Amino acid sequence: AQSVTQLDSQVPVFEEAPVELRCNYSSSVSVYLFWYVQYPNQGLQLLLKYLSGSTLVKGINGFEAEFNKSQTSFHLRKPSVHISDTAEYFCAVSHGSSNTGKLIFGQGTTLQVKP
Amino acid sequence: NAGVTQTPKFQVLKTGQSMTLQCAQDMNHNSMYWYRQDPGMGLRLIYYSASEGTTDKGEVPNGYNVSRLNKREFSLRLESAAPSQTSVYFCASRIQGPNYNEQFFGPGTRLTVL
Numbered sequence: 408a409q410s411v412t413q414l415d416s417q418v419p420v421f422e423e424a425p426v427e428l429r430c431n432y433s434s435s436v437s438v439y440l441f442w443y444v445q446y447p448n449q450g451l452q453l454l455l456k457y458l459s460g461s462t463l464v465k466g467i468n469g470f471e472a473e474f475n476k477s478q479t480s481f482h483l484r485k486p487s488v489h490i491s492d493t494a495e496y497f498c499a500v501s502h503g504s505s506n507t508g509k510l511i512f513g514q515g516t517t518l519q520v521k522p
Numbered sequence: 523n524a525g526v527t528q529t530p531k532f533q534v535l536k537t538g539q540s541m542t543l544q545c546a547q548d549m550n551h552n553s554m555y556w557y558r559q560d561p562g563m564g565l566r567l568i569y570y571s572a573s574e575g576t577t578d579k580g581e582v583p584n585g586y587n588v589s590r591l592n593k594r595e596f597s598l599r600l601e602s603a604a605p606s607q608t609s610v611y612f613c614a615s616r617i618q619g620p621n622y623n624e625q626f627f628g629p630g631t632r633l634t635v636l
Contacts, residue, residue, distance in 0.1 A: 411564075413564075416562070439623055441624065443627075449629060449630075450526075450612060450627035450628055450629045450630055451565075451612070451614075451627040452627070453624050453625075453626075456622075456623070456624055458622070458623055497564055497565065499565075501623070506572060506618075507553070507570065507572050507578070508553050508555075508570075508572070508616045508618060508623065508625065509555075509567055509570060509580065510555075510565075510567065510625060511567075512557075512564035512565040512566070513564050514562055514563060514564045515562075515564050
């Protein structure tokens, strides 16, 4: 069975500092990987995804993530955060060859950007 | 395009009452999903519909039923609400292709069961 672990429940960081949100997954088959962002009282918005190809994936709002198959990780990074990046971030995985598209989510990481 | 819409936005029920959460998408997607979000647990899949006319259980289906009314609409029903079903419910639809595979989420329904 697939599972996703987000290693930090909360990450406080100062504005303009770099940030990394960690995500590890377990799966015995190929996977697709996603990062979603949720702003307060809103739905989820896709930040970036890895389906195949280059292991470094760039997304919206200056975020990027690197797929590391040997470490089964998909950490999210941003070199310089803004106050507006304060939100909850979810890592998710789906079965690479399945047609159902079912997503397994991590527990979420709250990014708190301080001025 | 409105994307994925959900009604109602908020609802308060008493234990034992029933209700239906509505979801519609105007993106012509085949697959639709219902999730619940609880603090510290991320989102968990309740039911999904891979295509019109099919529905399947997800991770936490107990206490819920679904109907895929047509390609656009996918409703979630609570027949006898329980306090454990207090949660935020999200509907999503999926676009699928060789270079893309992502779900689009609605704004959510915040449900409280007293």
